Amino acid sequence: MKPRLRPPRFSGRLHDARTATAIGRWLGAAVLVCFVTGVLSHYLQHPPAVLANRLPSRPAWGYRFTQGLHVAVGTAAIPLLAAKLWTVYPRLFVLPPLRSVRHALERLSVAVLVASAVFELFTGLLNTAQWYPWPFSFISTHWAVGWLMIGALVLHLAVKAPEIAAHWSNRSAGTLALPAEDGPDRRSLLTAVGAAVGAVTLTTVGQSFTPLKDLDLLAPRHPDHGAQGLPVNRTAARARVSRDSVRDWRLRVDGPRPYELTLAELRALPQREVTLPIACVEGWSKSARWTGVRVRDLLDRAGAPAGARVRVVSMERRGNYRVMEMGHHYARDPLTLLALRLNGEVLTLDHGYPARIIAPNRPGVLQTKWVNSLEVL
Incomplete structure (x- = not known):
C-alpha cells in the first residue's frame, strides 16, 4: 500500500x-x-x-x-x-x-x-x-x-x-x-x-x-559623481563621437530659410542661462546651470511656424535616441536651449560638446547630445 x-x-x-x-x-x-x-x-x-x-x-x-x-x-x-x-x-x-x-x-x-x-x-x-x-x-x-x-x-x-x-x-x-x-x-x-x-x-x-x-549608499548612481559635477549615462566613446569628428562641426538648421552656424558664430549669438534638471529613466537626477542659445530663436531665424515640431539629429552613429522630436510646447519654451556650457564651463565631450539640447520636463534620453542639426517639421 x-x-x-x-x-x-x-x-x-x-x-x-x-x-x-x-x-x-x-x-x-x-x-x-x-x-x-x-x-x-x-x-x-x-x-x-x-x-x-x-x-x-x-x-x-x-x-x-x-x-x-x-x-x-x-x-x-x-x-x-x-x-x-x-x-x-x-x-x-x-x-x-x-x-x-x-x-x-x-x-x-x-x-x-x-x-x-x-x-x-x-x-x-x-x-x-x-x-x-x-x-x-x-x-x-x-x-x-x-x-x-x-x-x-x-x-x-x-x-x-x-x-x-x-x-x-x-x-x-x-x-x-x-x-x-x-x-x-x-x-x-x-x-x-x-x-x-x-x-x-x-x-x-x-x-x-x-x-x-x-x-545614497545603495543606489547605483550618486548625483555628484561625474564630469562637471553631473553623472553621465552614455559616454562619447560609446556613441563613437571623438574630438576629431567634431573638429569641423557646424550646426545646420533646416526650415523655410535654412542656414548653418559654426561654433564661434553660435557663441556670438545672445546667450541665456537656465537652471534645469537632467532626469534619467534609471531614477537619478540633478539640477545644473546651462548656458546656450534658445531653440526658439534658432527656429525663428529659420522661419519656422509657431506650431511646428522639431526633429533633432545627433552626431552619434547609432542609438535608439540618435534622432529625437520635440513638440512645439518644448521647442518654443524659453527654457529650452541648445546648450554650450554646463555650470559655467564649456561642455565636455561626454556631456555633448559642442552642443546639446536641454529642455524642461523631459527624460534624459531626449536631452540630445552632440547635436548635428535641427529640422523644422
Missing part, C-alpha cells in the same frame, strides 16, 4: 488573511504609484501621434519628480513584495489544489500577478544599474508586463474582495477565527517591514532627492 501524501505543516504564525491584507494595502499603493508614473514616463519618451505636439513642457521639474518617485517606490516595493509572499506562500500547498471555478480563477490571477510583479521589480532594479542580462528590449517588455500585472491585480482584487473587506480594518484583527494573541506579533512584523522599506528608501532616494544624497 502506497503511503498517502500529506500537505506540509507550517508552524510559523501570521500566515493569515489579516497580515496579508495589512501588507497588501501598502504593496497595492506602491504598485498603483509605479503604474501611474510608469505610464507618464513611457508617454513622455514615446508619445503616440495624438500627443506628439501636445505634451506640456511645464512644470520644469515634472519628469524629475514622477520618474524619481517611480524608481524610489519601485525599490521600496521589493521588501513589501517579499513580506507579502511570505505571508501567503503556505496556501500554495492547500489540497485539493482546485476546489471550484472561483478558486481556479483566484489561483490563475495569483500566478500571473506574482510572476509579473517579480519580473517588473527585478528588471526595473537591474535597469537602474543599466545592466541588461536578457535578449529582449527592456522598455517594450517592461511596458507590456506592467499592463499584464495591473490586469491580474484587478482580477485578483475582484475575486478576493470579500476577504479583503473582512480584514481591512484593525477591528477585524480578533475576528473570523484569527487568534487575538497574534496582535503583538503582527505589529512587530509590520514594524519590521516598515523599517526595511524606510532603510531601502533612505539609502537609495538620494540619487534623485539630492538633500539626502549623503545617505
